[in-house]
Amino acid sequence: MIGPQFSPDFMAQLDLLFRWRRDVRHFDTRPLAAGLLDQLLDQAMHAPSVGYSQPWRFVRVCTPARRNAIIAHVEQENARAASLYEGGQRTAYDALKLHGLKKAPEHLAVFCDIGTATGHHLGRRTMPETLIYSTVIVIHHLWLAARAQQIGLGWVSILDPAKLIELLDIPATWQLVGYLCLGYPAEAADVPELEREGWEKRLDHQHTRLQR
Amino acid sequence: MIGPQFSPDFMAQLDLLFRWRRDVRHFDTRPLAAGLLDQLLDQAMHAPSVGYSQPWRFVRVCTPARRNAIIAHVEQENARAASLYEGGQRTAYDALKLHGLKKAPEHLAVFCDIGTATGHHLGRRTMPETLIYSTVIVIHHLWLAARAQQIGLGWVSILDPAKLIELLDIPATWQLVGYLCLGYPAEAADVPELEREGWEKRLDHQHTRLQR
Numbered sequence: 001m002i003g004p005q006f007s008p009d010f011m012a013q014l015d016l017l018f019r020w021r022r023d024v025r026h027f028d029t030r031p032l033a034a035g036l037l038d039q040l041l042d043q044a045m046h047a048p049s050v051g052y053s054q055p056w057r058f059v060r061v062c063t064p065a066r067r068n069a070i071i072a073h074v075e076q077e078n079a080r081a082a083s084l085y086e087g088g089q090r091t092a093y094d095a096l097k098l099h100g101l102k103k104a105p106e107h108l109a110v111f112c113d114i115g116t117a118t119g120h121h122l123g124r125r126t127m128p129e130t131l132i133y134s135t136v137i138v139i140h141h142l143w144l145a146a147r148a149q150q151i152g153l154g155w156v157s158i159l160d161p162a163k164l165i166e167l168l169d170i171p172a173t174w175q176l177v178g179y180l181c182l183g184y185p186a187e188a189a190d191v192p193e194l195e196r197e198g199w200e201k202r203l204d205h206q207h208t209r210l211q212r
Numbered sequence: 213m214i215g216p217q218f219s220p221d222f223m224a225q226l227d228l229l230f231r232w233r234r235d236v237r238h239f240d241t242r243p244l245a246a247g248l249l250d251q252l253l254d255q256a257m258h259a260p261s262v263g264y265s266q267p268w269r270f271v272r273v274c275t276p277a278r279r280n281a282i283i284a285h286v287e288q289e290n291a292r293a294a295s296l297y298e299g300g301q302r303t304a305y306d307a308l309k310l311h312g313l314k315k316a317p318e319h320l321a322v323f324c325d326i327g328t329a330t331g332h333h334l335g336r337r338t339m340p341e342t343l344i345y346s347t348v349i350v351i352h353h354l355w356l357a358a359r360a361q362q363i364g365l366g367w368v369s370i371l372d373p374a375k376l377i378e379l380l381d382i383p384a385t386w387q388l389v390g391y392l393c394l395g396y397p398a399e400a401a402d403v404p405e406l407e408r409e410g411w412e413k414r415l416d417h418q419h420t421r422l423q424r
Contacts, residue, residue: 002397003232006360010225013218014360017226018258018353020215038421045417046230048355050369052406054415059422066424081337089332098335109424119412120301123310125293127369129344133389136348141230143260144356148218148226157262157339168424177345185214194264200331203266205257209250210271212278212321212380 019190021143024152025100027183032106032151037182040151044142049134051122055114056138057174061107069167070159070179071101077158096197099156104181109164110139115173135177142180152185231402233355236364239315239395244363249318249394252361256354261346263334267326268350269386273319281379282371282391283313289370308409311368316393321376322351327385347389354392364397 006014041058049055061067078098085093101107112135124130143153161176194200218226253270261267273279290310297305313319324347336342355365373388406412 002362002364002400003402004228005362006225006229010222011360013222014226014229014356015255016216017218018255018357021258021260023260041421042417043227043230045415045420046233047352048233048235048367048404052404052412054420057420057422059424061424063424077338081334084337085332093334096334118415119406120297122293122305122308122406122411123369125296125370126289126372130369132341133345133348136345137352140259140349140352144226145230148223150214150217152214155260157335157342158337160338170422170424188214190215192260192264194331194334199334200264203257203330205254208257208266208269209253210269210382212271212273212275212382 017144017148021147022152022189022192024154024185025097025193026186027100027103027105027152027181028186029103029105030184032182036149037106040142040145040149043145044138047134047138047141049119050124050130051119053116053119053131053134055112055116055118055131056135057111057113059109059111059168059170061109061168066167067107070107070164073163074099074101074156074159077160081158092199096199098158100154100181101156104154104183106182108180108182109168109176110135110178110180111170111174112177113173114175132175132177139178139180146182150184151182154181156181229356229360233359234364234401234404236366236397237309237312237405238398239312239364239393240398241315241317242396243317244394248361252354252357252363255357256350259346259350259353261331262336262342263331265328265331265343265346267324267328267330267343268347269323269325271321271323271380271382273321273380278379279319282319282376285375286311286313286368286371289372293370304411308406308411310370312366312393313368316366316395318394320392320394321380321388322347322390322392323382323386324389325385326387344387344389351390351392358394362396363394366393368393
């Protein structure tokens, strides 16, 4: 046996965490306890990164003017996205709640420093995109760590990264990977919202696997 | 309280899982139990995906000729990568073991179907790269699910995706995201190999955070 062995009870609870990880769009306005966000980020920084590059950078967005400008931008982009659907699909789209930016007590922008020298470029000569991938994984890590402490996370992608970079005044080599809401969920769900609302079904796993 | 509450004991175990997740490059040749890889993939498919697009596609590479061709390709690319370092850094690079492709009982290529219509393009008009990000997250999900069952995973990025696509004969819309080794680890470690070997240090978290 190499390393810790996990009990069947732990694995059942881990499975529960995976199922309840969910993208949360309905938040309570209750703030996170002081220091909790930093603690979650500390935990997320145990994520793997290509060549140990640790390229993730976090920007906590607190200023009301900045939060509001970002919300206005997302609503504008969402209206544009809606206009691409027609008929019943448009009606279905309009009925979906796609972000919880207004109520979520925390907004967190996550960037990848594509100019970092940490890790001395190991492992990313042929696939430089792995630097971004490492940042994606730190977000997923944060998602799970947060959920384990009852905190929901929602990832908002209906936005123009260039606009966010302009609004947040960040270093030139940082590339936006995700804009996140965090807070206590206002409703319970262990099924994806888009599945509950009939937008899309769970894919049959047989369609995702080949052997060579 | 919304959804399940996790105990302090579970959270301590989860932290242990996060620390032991590690990129594994030293494998035992013992095969995975029949059906275990499929079970881990089933669990990984609870990963989030943009607009519920579920774009992940998995190719289990079993044929010895294909495995060997991929190993030969990675060794060639690794020699090229090594040639970019000089002096002491070259010596340090050469001493690193960067993949466990030869001994690992399972090779798994993970693709993103960038042509998928699942999810009806929701959430990815302004950031189409989120489709790839969803596939990155399914890999991290698999990594954690595997480690909870004592299975180590190593992500190999020292390769040319175009070469892999040629060797594996896969559908035209599938983009390679990661090439993975899976198997029982042959050594115990809860510290990244590149940190143990002195290649790079853990980043001070204060350098990764801003407030706006």
